[in-house]
Amino acid sequence: MYEFLEQNSIYVVMTIVLMVWSGVFLYLLRIDGQVRKLESKK
Amino acid sequence: MWWKLLLFFWIAAFSAIGILTPIAGTLGDVAMMGQMGSAKEIPVKFEIADKSTAAVGADGAAFVMRGIDAQGRSADFAFASNPSDFDAATGYIVQGRYDAAAHRVIVSKVLSTNPGMTFPFIPGLEERAKIILFHVPVSWMTVIAFLVSMWYGIRYLRKKDLEDDAKSAISAGLGLLFCILATTTGSVWAKFNWGSFWNWDPRETSIFVLLLVYGAYFALRSALDIEEKRASLSAVYGILAFVTVPFFIFIMPRILPGLHPGSADDTNSGPVVSSGGMNATMRIVLYSMLLGHIVLYAWLMRLRVSVTRLAMRKADGA
Numbered sequence: 605m606y607e608f609l610e611q612n613s614i615y616v617v618m619t620i621v622l623m624v625w626s627g628v629f630l631y632l633l634r635i636d637g638q639v640r641k642l643e644s645k646k
Numbered sequence: 647m648w649w650k651l652l653l654f655f656w657i658a659a660f661s662a663i664g665i666l667t668p669i670a671g672t673l674g675d676v677a678m679m680g681q682m683g684s685a686k687e688i689p690v691k692f693e694i695a696d697k698s699t700a701a702v703g704a705d706g707a708a709f710v711m712r713g714i715d716a717q718g719r720s721a722d723f724a725f726a727s728n729p730s731d732f733d734a735a736t737g738y739i740v741q742g743r744y745d746a747a748a749h750r751v752i753v754s755k756v757l758s759t760n761p762g763m764t765f766p767f768i769p770g771l772e773e774r775a776k777i778i779l780f781h782v783p784v785s786w787m788t789v790i791a792f793l794v795s796m797w798y799g800i801r802y803l804r805k806k807d808l809e810d811d812a813k814s815a816i817s818a819g820l821g822l823l824f825c826i827l828a829t830t831t832g833s834v835w836a837k838f839n840w841g842s843f844w845n846w847d848p849r850e851t852s853i854f855v856l857l858l859v860y861g862a863y864f865a866l867r868s869a870l871d872i873e874e875k876r877a878s879l880s881a882v883y884g885i886l887a888f889v890t891v892p893f894f895i896f897i898m899p900r901i902l903p904g905l906h907p908g909s910a911d912d913t914n915s916g917p918v919v920s921s922g923g924m925n926a927t928m929r930i931v932l933y934s935m936l937l938g939h940i941v942l943y944a945w946l947m948r949l950r951v952s953v954t955r956l957a958m959r960k961a962d963g964a
Contacts, residue, residue, distance in 0.1 A: 609838060613773040614665065616838050620831040621661060621780050627827040631820070631946060638953050642960065 650945065657938040664779040664931050668758055670739045671767030672715040676751055678769070680744035688772075689757055691764055693737040695720055700732070710750065713737070722750035735759050766925045770839070771907075777835045778907075779932055783939040785828040789895055791821030791943060792860070796888040799881035809955065811877035814884055815867060816950045820943060822860045829853050840905050849906035852894035859887050 609616050670691035679688055692713030694700065700711035708724035715721075723740065739758040742751045768775045798814035801807070832850070833843045844850060866883055870876035903911035924932075 613838060614776070616774055616835060617665060617776045617780070619834055620777055621665070623831050623834065624780055624784055624827055627823055628942070628946070631823055635946075635950055635953055638950075638957070642953065642957050645960065 649941070653938060653941050653945065657935070657942065660931055660934045660938060661780070663763075664776055664935070667763050667765050667927070667931075668739055668761060669767055669773055669775070670716075670761065670764035672717050673719045673721050673744075673751070674715075674717060675767045675769070676742065676744045677746070680746055685743065687741045687743045687754055688767060689739050689741055690723075690751060691716060691737065691739045691761055692723060694735065702728075708752075713751075722748075723753055724748075724750050725753045725756075729756055729759075731759050737761060739764070763927055765928050774835060774839055775928075777831070778928070779935050781828060781831045781835065782932065783936045784824050784831065785895070786936060787939050787943050788821050788824040788828055788856075789891055790940065791817050791824060791947075792888050792891050794947075795821060796885050799884040802877055802881045806874075808873060808877060809958065811873075811881065812954045812958065813947075813951055814881060816954065817947060818860060818863055818884060820946060820950075822857070822864070824943075825853065825857055825860065829857065836905075845905060847899075847906050848902040848904040848909065849899040852898045856891065856894045859890055863887055 609619070669689055671688050673690065673692075676688055676690050679686060692715050695712040695714050697711075700709065702708070703710040703722075703724060708726060709728040710722050710724050712720055713723045721744075723738075723742070724745075725740075729735065729738075737760060738756055739761045740751070740753040741755040741757055742753040744750075745752050765775065795814045795817035798810045798817060802810040802814060829850075832853075836845060836847075836850075837843045840847075863880060863883055867876055867880050870879060899906060900908055901910055903909055906912075
């Protein structure tokens, strides 16, 4: 895995793109949680 | 609705352009690799100088064509055999190394025919230079989000409206998220570029301190129960915290020698925006990504603010 990434460094860049989008996704999950809490509180 | 779709296509398109645009070096780059005694092959872009002179070389072993690189220098390029798309080709990006004695580039692989847009070859970074299109917008968003957080902090202190406090906290939260993303993406990149996930480079040290500074902001908020007190104290802390941001992001990593591009002893100034050494194509893609990230930040901020506003109204009504 390490060697593959070292030789094909474009996949290092791809990993980084995925990390950024995972962060944004986690943030959306938090907003989702907030909306759900609000909905159930009536 | 339309601008959200546009935002999606904007970021997706520029991400794809950033990732797919090939890296292409010049004859200067490939010659320098040869002088350094490196057997490593690098991508070189050239235009075919005169098609009619391309032929099997005197040694009979290779198909040789004269090529001119982006800087106007020329050299022979020796292909193992006549490339099948030679008739339609005006230029190539090839993978090869320089043979100084014969003044020719020995081609091992054709990477692209009739290449269009390319990014420059930066020794030591190569494809990894593309991180700038994803890591740098996220870092700049950190600064913008913290700035907006300070702005709403000041507004709270002047108008004492708790909604401003909520906005300030939400923006600081987004800033912290972007700051964590900038740190982790940089760390993964550092593993492949510098050999270790964490090197205590000035840039890494300063962002670590920045994470602590804004981590403390949320520790402070969670420690105070009375809303007004929490709002004023965190607004004041947010203003003081932002004072450190330009120092940690823009000044300290630039005046100290370090590993990160843009450090004081960086001689490889290719990928740094401020030095003016950045390739124009890369700069356009970077600024487009930056614009996309600003809108993304504004969207996430607006979404969270709406939900928080609803929650506040509900709490008031109950």
